[in-house]
Amino acid sequence: MEDNFKMVAKTLFGFEELLEKELTQLGAQKVKAGTRVVTFYGDKGFMYKANLALRTALKILKPIHEFKAFNDKSLYDGIQRIDWSKYLTQHQTFVIETTLHSDHFNHSQFVALKSKDAIVDQFREKTGTRPDIDKDFPDVKIHVHIDRDLVTVSLDTSGESLHRRGYKTATNIAPINEVLAAGMLLLSGWDGTSHFIDPMCGSGTILAEAAMIACNIPANINRKEFAFEKWSDWDSELFDKILESLLKKTRDFHYTITGYDKAPSAVMKAKDNIKNANLDEFVKIREANFFETEKQTDGPLHMVFNPPYGERLNIEMERFYREIGDILKNNYSNTNAWFITANLEALKFVGLRPSRKIKLFNGKLEARFVKYEMYAGSKRTKFQTNDLD
Known part of the structure; x- marks a missing residue:
C-alpha cells in the first residue's frame, strides 16, 4: 500500500x-x-x-x-x-x-x-x-x-484552479467564482432537503453548484484534466476506480431548483451552462424579474443569490436594495434568504435585520454574506440577536 x-x-x-x-x-x-x-x-x-x-x-x-x-x-x-x-x-x-x-x-x-x-x-x-x-x-x-x-x-497536482469546473462556456457581466458559490451554499446550510431558488441567477453558477451539492455529485466531474495526469506515476486505472466509487455515492433529489433572471441573454447562458454540467433534469430556469415574483412552492424555501452591486447600479442602489427587502417580506414567507454583496452601504436599505453576517471576499472586494429569516405566514422577519459583523 x-x-x-x-x-x-x-x-x-x-x-x-x-x-x-x-x-x-x-x-x-x-x-x-x-x-x-x-x-x-x-x-x-x-x-x-x-x-x-x-x-x-x-x-x-x-x-x-x-x-x-x-x-x-x-x-x-x-x-x-x-x-x-x-x-x-x-x-x-x-x-x-x-x-x-x-x-x-x-x-x-x-x-x-x-x-x-x-x-x-x-x-x-x-x-x-x-x-x-x-x-x-x-x-x-x-x-x-x-x-x-x-x-x-x-x-x-491540480493545474488550472479548481474553480474552473469545466461546465461554464458562457459567463455574465459579473460572474461568481464556482468555489465561492459552493462555499456560500455550504455556509448557508444548503443540503438538498428543501426547494431552492436563485432569483438573480446570471450565468447559473449558484444553481449548478446547488444541484451538485443536493445530488452529491463530485464538484470537478466535468473537468477536462488535472495536472497529475501528466506525471510519470499517473495511474489511470486507480483514477477510474476512485471516480467510480465517488459516483456510487450520488443521491436522489426530491425537490426543485429554480433560477430567474430578467435578462434573456443571462437565461440563455445559464441554460447552456446547466446543460453542459448535465444538470438540466434538476434545474429549471426562466426569464422573470425577481421584483415581480412570489413564492411558488409550499413548505420551506432556501434562497441564495448574488445581486448586482457597485458601479452598474449608481443612484438606483438605495431603491434596488429596498425592493429586495420588500419582496422578501411580502412575497416569500417561510424562506431562508441569503445573498452576498460588496456594497456594504446598501445593506442598510434592505429594511430587514439579518440573522447572520459573514465576511467573505468576491475577488478582491470585501463582501458580506447575509441571511434573512422570513417567518412562515408572517410579513415580518424573524429577529435574532446574533448580528455578527
Missing part, C-alpha cells in the same frame, strides 16, 4: 473550516486548517479523490522539499539539492509559480527565474539537454512558497 504524504489545499478567505470538514468527511488524515489553506495527509488515490470531489478547494499542492534561504545563492542551492529527475524529464515542459512573504525576497519573477536556472542547470549537467518552460500548457507545474526564510517547493 502506498504511503501517505502531506498535501496542502488552498481556499478562499472564510472557507477554511468548510474545507477542513470536507476533507475529514472524504477520509483525509491529520487535517489542519490555516489561513486560506488546509493541510492534510493521504495517498495517491486520495490526491485524485480530493481534486475530483472537493467543492471549496482552489488547488491541491504536494510539498516535496523544504529548506532555508536568505539570498539568491541559498535559494539556487536549495532548489538544486532536489533530485528533479523524480518529477520531470528533460523532454517535458514546466512552469514555476511563486508566493512570497519574505524580507529576503520581494520579486516573484526573480525567484521563479533563479529556481528555473537551478532546475535546468541540473538537467544540463546530468543529460546535456534541458526541459523547456511552457507557461500555458506545462507538463509539470512547480510551486515555490517563501515564508520569511523558509522555502517550500511543491508540485501543483
Whole structure:
C-alpha cells in the first residue's frame, strides 16, 4: 500500500473550516486548517479523490522539499539539492509559480527565474539537454512558497484552479467564482432537503453548484484534466476506480431548483451552462424579474443569490436594495434568504435585520454574506440577536 504524504489545499478567505470538514468527511488524515489553506495527509488515490470531489478547494499542492534561504545563492542551492529527475524529464515542459512573504525576497519573477536556472542547470549537467518552460500548457507545474526564510517547493497536482469546473462556456457581466458559490451554499446550510431558488441567477453558477451539492455529485466531474495526469506515476486505472466509487455515492433529489433572471441573454447562458454540467433534469430556469415574483412552492424555501452591486447600479442602489427587502417580506414567507454583496452601504436599505453576517471576499472586494429569516405566514422577519459583523 502506498504511503501517505502531506498535501496542502488552498481556499478562499472564510472557507477554511468548510474545507477542513470536507476533507475529514472524504477520509483525509491529520487535517489542519490555516489561513486560506488546509493541510492534510493521504495517498495517491486520495490526491485524485480530493481534486475530483472537493467543492471549496482552489488547488491541491504536494510539498516535496523544504529548506532555508536568505539570498539568491541559498535559494539556487536549495532548489538544486532536489533530485528533479523524480518529477520531470528533460523532454517535458514546466512552469514555476511563486508566493512570497519574505524580507529576503520581494520579486516573484526573480525567484521563479533563479529556481528555473537551478532546475535546468541540473538537467544540463546530468543529460546535456534541458526541459523547456511552457507557461500555458506545462507538463509539470512547480510551486515555490517563501515564508520569511523558509522555502517550500511543491508540485501543483491540480493545474488550472479548481474553480474552473469545466461546465461554464458562457459567463455574465459579473460572474461568481464556482468555489465561492459552493462555499456560500455550504455556509448557508444548503443540503438538498428543501426547494431552492436563485432569483438573480446570471450565468447559473449558484444553481449548478446547488444541484451538485443536493445530488452529491463530485464538484470537478466535468473537468477536462488535472495536472497529475501528466506525471510519470499517473495511474489511470486507480483514477477510474476512485471516480467510480465517488459516483456510487450520488443521491436522489426530491425537490426543485429554480433560477430567474430578467435578462434573456443571462437565461440563455445559464441554460447552456446547466446543460453542459448535465444538470438540466434538476434545474429549471426562466426569464422573470425577481421584483415581480412570489413564492411558488409550499413548505420551506432556501434562497441564495448574488445581486448586482457597485458601479452598474449608481443612484438606483438605495431603491434596488429596498425592493429586495420588500419582496422578501411580502412575497416569500417561510424562506431562508441569503445573498452576498460588496456594497456594504446598501445593506442598510434592505429594511430587514439579518440573522447572520459573514465576511467573505468576491475577488478582491470585501463582501458580506447575509441571511434573512422570513417567518412562515408572517410579513415580518424573524429577529435574532446574533448580528455578527
